[in-house]
Amino acid sequence: MSRVVVVGAGPGGLACAVELAEAGSGSVMLVDEGTALGGQIWRRDVAAPKAPEPAARKTQWIARAEAQIKARRLDYRARHVAVDGRADPLSLDLQPLRAGGSPERVHADALVLACGARERFLPFAGWTRPGVFGVGGLQALVKQGLPVAGKRVVLAGSGPLLLAVAADLRARGAELVALAEQTPRRAMIGLGAAAVGQRSKRVQAAELAARLVGVPRLWSSWPVEALGADARPDSPATALVVTDERGRERRLEADYFGCGFGLIPELRLAQALGCLRSPEPKSLDAGLRVDADQATSVPGVYA
Known part of the structure; x- marks a missing residue:
């Protein structure tokens, strides 16, 4: 046999x-x-x-x-x-x-x-601090019981998983401090135009857009450092520093940070x-x- x-x-x-x-x-x-x-x-x-x-x-x-x-x-x-x-x-x-x-x-x-597939991780200073997760990893933990209602969350990176997880976390009561998207806004508009002929994609995009109304979006931005409560490398993250294509930095304070750059086979x-x-x-x-x-x-x- x-x-x-x-x-x-x-x-x-x-x-x-x-x-x-x-x-x-x-x-x-x-x-x-x-x-x-x-x-x-x-x-x-x-x-x-x-x-x-x-x-x-x-x-x-x-x-x-x-x-x-x-x-x-x-x-x-x-x-x-x-x-x-x-x-x-x-x-x-x-x-x-x-x-x-x-x-x-x-x-x-x-x-x-x-x-x-698995998440693509791009390391940055402080990325191993407690409180910093992969985007998909954060969603998996939430499904297994991690409470996010009333918690401040920052998501950063790129890829469609970023938006889906953002919408899911918001529906569970999380406060989305910001969504830092590495992709330039003009490129995202181009992707949207390419999907016009695909009805299912249009519907998904419209649903996600509706669920994320009011969430601050930072375009052409990516994480460069996760800051802790003190200098110890195992100190829980309290803020994420993101930079944009012009070199401008922002400090985003939150309870949880999800970072991901798409999926790879x-x-x-x-x-x-x-x-x-x-x-x-x-x-x-x-x-x-x-x-x-x-x-x-x-x-x-x-x-």
Whole structure:
């Protein structure tokens, strides 16, 4: 019997594993470091555990996966990390995240990598101080119970995640002191014009704009230093210094600071397996080289 191992239980990996299990495609294993199906995108919000699911599709896929797990046609390994991989023979080294768990080497006939993306961090002075988070990391902590109602928050960086998190935090009662966007305003207007022909994008943009009315926006601005209550490097951040393209600096005081510069593909496991990246030498965001069947350059590995 063939074995397929899917890494990543977000929407893509989850759908792949469910379809394989329902088709009776041999042994199917789903590996994810999270505690629940759905990955980061479908992370459960502890603040509203009984609220209706935001999308019927989420409910459908998770229900189908749970049925396959219950029927023992899908081997779900929650709280496991694939720390290394080998192409010959095709295998993964899994490390459980629970206390006392033992590492395990899993051999497979095929691997499907659905590892998603991670935040891009650009370091600046004081960026490791307590109270300074990645934008997505801050949102994940809030969903897991970090209280933000009545808290002052500064978000800085670039990328669409910045706006989505800003709207979410504001809806939870946070006071958005400022949204420092590295992209020039003229460039953002150009992006908006490019999306005019895409109705779904227009709707999303309009919704975000409505939810962020009144939030101070600093264009062409980026963080240069997080200041603490004192000189100790582990002193919690109390202010963020941002500068603009003209060299003008502003000091923004708040309780929490979220900084992020977009998302990049999560390729560390793929690179350990020897998969080649797309031939885009000028792009640091290049994904994997795949063919029409999503096969990578390594036999038996798909992404």
